[in-house]
Amino acid sequence: MDYAKAELATENEGFPKPSGLKPPSQVPKLLASQGRPLGELQESSMNSRSALAQPTATKHKVSGLPEPAFKRKTLAEKAGEVDRKVAAPPPARPVANSIKSTIARGFAASTLRVNPNKALKQPSATSYGGSIGPGARIPSVNARPRSAYGQHARSKSHHQGMRPATAMLKQRDEDDEDDGLERKDFYDDRIEAMERDFRMFKEKMEGDMQQTTDYKETIQQLQSKVTELEVLRARLETVNKGLEAELKDTQSCFTTVKMELEMTQRNHSFETEDMRRRLRNEIEDTKFEHEKVTKRMMKDKEDSEEKIRKDFEARIDKLLKAHSEELAELQKKIDADGEVDRARRAQEAQKVETEYASKLRLAAMEADAKQREIQLVQGELINTRSELDRERTLRTGLQSQLTEATTHNLTLDAANTAMKEKIHFLESDSQAQSQAFNDLHRRMQDAIDAAELAHEKLRQEETLRRKLFNQVQELKGNIRVMCRVRPTHATESDPASITFPDNDTDSKEVAVLGPNKQSATGKDVTSAYAYSFDRVFGPSSQNGEVFEEISQLVQSALDGYNVCIFCYGQTGSGKTHTMSSVDGMIPRATAQIYAEAQRLEEKGWRYTMQGSFIEVYNETYNDLLGRSEDLDKKKVEVRHDPAKKQTYLENAVSVALDGPERVDEILETASKNRTVAATKANMRSSRSHSVFILKLVGRNEITGEKSEGTLNLVDLAGSERLEHSKAEGARLKETQNINKSLSCLGDVINALGSSKEGAHIPYRNSKLTYLLQYSLGGNSKTLMFVMVSPLQAHLQETITSLKFATKVHNTHIGTARKQTKTKD
Ligand SMILES: Nc1ncnc2c1ncn2[C@@H]1O[C@H](COP(=O)(O)OP(=O)(O)OP(=O)(O)O)[C@@H](O)[C@H]1O
Numbered sequence: 001m002d003y004a005k006a007e008l009a010t011e012n013e014g015f016p017k018p019s020g021l022k023p024p025s026q027v028p029k030l031l032a033s034q035g036r037p038l039g040e041l042q043e044s045s046m047n048s049r050s051a052l053a054q055p056t057a058t059k060h061k062v063s064g065l066p067e068p069a070f071k072r073k074t075l076a077e078k079a080g081e082v083d084r085k086v087a088a089p090p091p092a093r094p095v096a097n098s099i100k101s102t103i104a105r106g107f108a109a110s111t112l113r114v115n116p117n118k119a120l121k122q123p124s125a126t127s128y129g130g131s132i133g134p135g136a137r138i139p140s141v142n143a144r145p146r147s148a149y150g151q152h153a154r155s156k157s158h159h160q161g162m163r164p165a166t167a168m169l170k171q172r173d174e175d176d177e178d179d180g181l182e183r184k185d186f187y188d189d190r191i192e193a194m195e196r197d198f199r200m201f202k203e204k205m206e207g208d209m210q211q212t213t214d215y216k217e218t219i220q221q222l223q224s225k226v227t228e229l230e231v232l233r234a235r236l237e238t239v240n241k242g243l244e245a246e247l248k249d250t251q252s253c254f255t256t257v258k259m260e261l262e263m264t265q266r267n268h269s270f271e272t273e274d275m276r277r278r279l280r281n282e283i284e285d286t287k288f289e290h291e292k293v294t295k296r297m298m299k300d301k302e303d304s305e306e307k308i309r310k311d312f313e314a315r316i317d318k319l320l321k322a323h324s325e326e327l328a329e330l331q332k333k334i335d336a337d338g339e340v341d342r343a344r345r346a347q348e349a350q351k352v353e354t355e356y357a358s359k360l361r362l363a364a365m366e367a368d369a370k371q372r373e374i375q376l377v378q379g380e381l382i383n384t385r386s387e388l389d390r391e392r393t394l395r396t397g398l399q400s401q402l403t404e405a406t407t408h409n410l411t412l413d414a415a416n417t418a419m420k421e422k423i424h425f426l427e428s429d430s431q432a433q434s435q436a437f438n439d440l441h442r443r444m445q446d447a448i449d450a451a452e453l454a455h456e457k458l459r460q461e462e463t464l465r466r467k468l469f470n471q472v473q474e475l476k477g478n479i480r481v482m483c484r485v486r487p488t489h490a491t492e493s494d495p496a497s498i499t500f501p502d503n504d505t506d507s508k509e510v511a512v513l514g515p516n517k518q519s520a521t522g523k524d525v526t527s528a529y530a531y532s533f534d535r536v537f538g539p540s541s542q543n544g545e546v547f548e549e550i551s552q553l554v555q556s557a558l559d560g561y562n563v564c565i566f567c568y569g570q571t572g573s574g575k576t577h578t579m580s581s582v583d584g585m586i587p588r589a590t591a592q593i594y595a596e597a598q599r600l601e602e603k604g605w606r607y608t609m610q611g612s613f614i615e616v617y618n619e620t621y622n623d624l625l626g627r628s629e630d631l632d633k634k635k636v637e638v639r640h641d642p643a644k645k646q647t648y649l650e651n652a653v654s655v656a657l658d659g660p661e662r663v664d665e666i667l668e669t670a671s672k673n674r675t676v677a678a679t680k681a682n683m684r685s686s687r688s689h690s691v692f693i694l695k696l697v698g699r700n701e702i703t704g705e706k707s708e709g710t711l712n713l714v715d716l717a718g719s720e721r722l723e724h725s726k727a728e729g730a731r732l733k734e735t736q737n738i739n740k741s742l743s744c745l746g747d748v749i750n751a752l753g754s755s756k757e758g759a760h761i762p763y764r765n766s767k768l769t770y771l772l773q774y775s776l777g778g779n780s781k782t783l784m785f786v787m788v789s790p791l792q793a794h795l796q797e798t799i800t801s802l803k804f805a806t807k808v809h810n811t812h813i814g815t816a817r818k819q820t821k822t823k824d
Pocket residue numbers: 485486487539541569570571572573574575576577578682684685686716717718787
């Protein structure tokens with residue numbers, strides 16, 4: 001029989017789980033169950049009331065003890081005093097004090113509050129004078145609360161109260177009416193006080209109830225804080241990684257900078273040395289050149305002066321010699337020609353003199369010419385001198401140039417010295433730097449050691465985290481059920497009345513207003529159904545939000561557990577959207593696994609991931625990753641290894657998932673291949689179950705640990721009933737097979753929840769449960785999403801689905817076992 005249908009037929013009235021909603025008021029229940037304080041209160045209250053009745057009863061049961069006449073006045077006076085004191089209203093006290101005293105001392109003590117001193121001061125019950133008379137009864141009543149601590153004491157008190165009452169019979173006739181009224185007031189006051197205390201106590205109980213609710217909320221907040229801390233830790237690890245990379249970069253950068261600095265220093269010293277050498281050479285060359293020029297010029301000048309002077313002297317000597325020779329010859333001629341010839345000679349002398357004068361003139365002229373020549377030579381000399389002066393000026397210029405060069409040289413020397421100092425400084429700075437570098441290196445080494453330690457600690461913490469994480473998962477339950485209600489599309493109208501009562505707090509409840517029914521009296525009745533699950537997602541929820549809830553299970557698969565996540569619901573309720581859409585659970589789960597596997601690499605873990613996509617259609621397996629033409633031809637076989645508790649697929653493509661983008665390819669191939677048949681309920685309805693199987697094998701090279709987990713993401717076929725989909729022919733067969741396999745899934749979960757270890761679980765009854773044999777049950781974690789359509793037209797299916805999910809939710813599956821092995 002159809003499991004879902006059966007559920008609907010048998011549990012339509014009783015199944016909704018109102019207990020999942022907030023209880024109307026638990027205070028009365030708690031009051032009833034709260035043992036001592038309230039019990040005492042009631043007991044005391046009853047005792048008080050019985051104590052009230054007692055004197056009245058005894059009033060008419062007079063035993064007739066003779067009344068001592070000589071004490072009457074004294075007793076009446078005493079009674080009057082007591083009455084006045086007892087009848088006084090109880091002192092007003094703060095509520096808190098009253099509650100405290102009520103709790104601390106019990107109700108009995110609160111009655112003493114009326115006049116505790118007086119009560120203690122009452123005469124002993126054995127004293128005749130203190131036990132008789134109207135005033136004497138009150139102390140005995142006041143003393144009764146003390147007897148509430150023990151039966152014996154109370155009965156004693158009661159007994160003591162009887163005797164004075166009997167003795168009072170005669171005296172009663174003499175008492176006036178007022179005395180009775182006063183006592184009545186006194187008892188009324190007491191009753192009022194008791195009721196007040198009771199009310200306060202009740203309020204406190206209600207306060208405690210509220211506090212309990214607050215504690216629960218705090219626990220939940222702490223749980224979410226644990227999750228937040230997990231995320232934070234993951235973030236911090238990423239930051240740590242980044243910092244390590246930065247440290248490496250800085251280190252290499254520092255090495256480069258140091259090398260560059262050394263190179264620059266070397267180059268600089270070479271350049272400085274070269275420059276110094278060049279300048280020295282230049283200065284020496286300039287000096288040498290200058291000296292050479294000066295010497296040459298001096299020599300030239302001296303030579304030319306000497307030459308001019310010699311020429312001039314030689315010429316003058318020559319002219320003087322020629323003149324003196326001519327004069328001597330003339331004298332000789334004159335002496336030789338004699339006297340006779342004196343006239344002639346005189347004439348001749350005259351003539352000679354004339355000649356001589358002309359010659360003298362000529363000589364003078366020659367002398368003048370010579371003078372002019374001398375003047376010319378002197379001019380030349382002046383020129384030479386001026387040239388010499390110029391040379392001297394040149395020399396001075398050269399000397400000033402030399403001075404300048406020397407100054408320059410000195411400047412260069414100073415610069416050189418400064419440069420040397422700078423080099424020295426740089427060298428010393430370099431020393432400081434290399435010291436700093438050494439420090440840095442040492443600190444870096446320390447940091448590396450610390451990082452190594454931290455890594456080791458991290459690895460240990462990872463193992464611990466896995467353990468604790470699993471404990472948290474186990475505490476949450478190995479089978480979890482979540483509900484998701486999809487939004488209405490623009491084209492859809494007439495939404496059903498689906499509400500989320502605790503949407504602002506827990507988001508665990510969903511309430512559906514059922515269809516109208518006729519009652520036995522013929523009235524229209526609408527029943528409200530309320531369901532509670534581990535989490536309920538409303539129409540505004542996004543896939544990201546849904547994934548947050550399942551991400552912990554995905555982590556469990558990486559940690560070596562078998563995980564099964566189902567999407568159950570009628571056609572068009574949003575299963576495929578949740579599971580296989582672009583941002584659905586499959587792409588998100590694989591992306592998380594990649595990221596996590598990479599993160600775990602630094603802790604020594606290496607993961608291999610193999611993905612398969614299987615379709616269960618008409619109770620046969622199809623490979624959704626194979627060729628589309630092989631879809632109904634190639635027979636996929638499922639094999640189990642009971643020893644290893646592993647499932648193997650024969651004739652099915654298994655893709656090595658070496659990057660998150662691979663998943664898109666897989667989903668594309670699968671959606672192409674997936675059998676999509678048109679039904680009257682939904683043109684895009686999928687009439688088969690699809691199972692995305694991700695095998696995760698991890699090895700820790702450092703610790704030698706090994707883990708093998710499987711993540712199964714199952715998009716179930718539409719769960720609608722046969723009549724609704726109006727199926728016929730091939731579609732009828734499809735629908736029957738779908739109903740059968742869904743019913744078997746329910747049976748398996750039911751059997752897992754109810755049976756003891758080793759009992760038969762009907763995995764073989766359907767291909768779906770057979771395929772998921774090792775991912776359902778004690779060794780696995782299961783999550784079922786019940787998908788709900790928001791339309792009134794689908795209301796009956798919605799209620800059926802929610803009932804099925806509630807049944808699964810009420811199942812408790814045994815503790816999951818991690819498939820971790822130690823090193824082979
Ligand atoms: N949470 C959602 N938000 C927005 N649109 C949604 C949501 N859930 C479902 N839908 C849309 O509703 C339509 C039906 O959803 P979907 O195909 O996922 O249903 P299904 O249950 O997988 O149906 P079938 O059984 O035929 O595979 C799709 O157009 C889908 O995009």
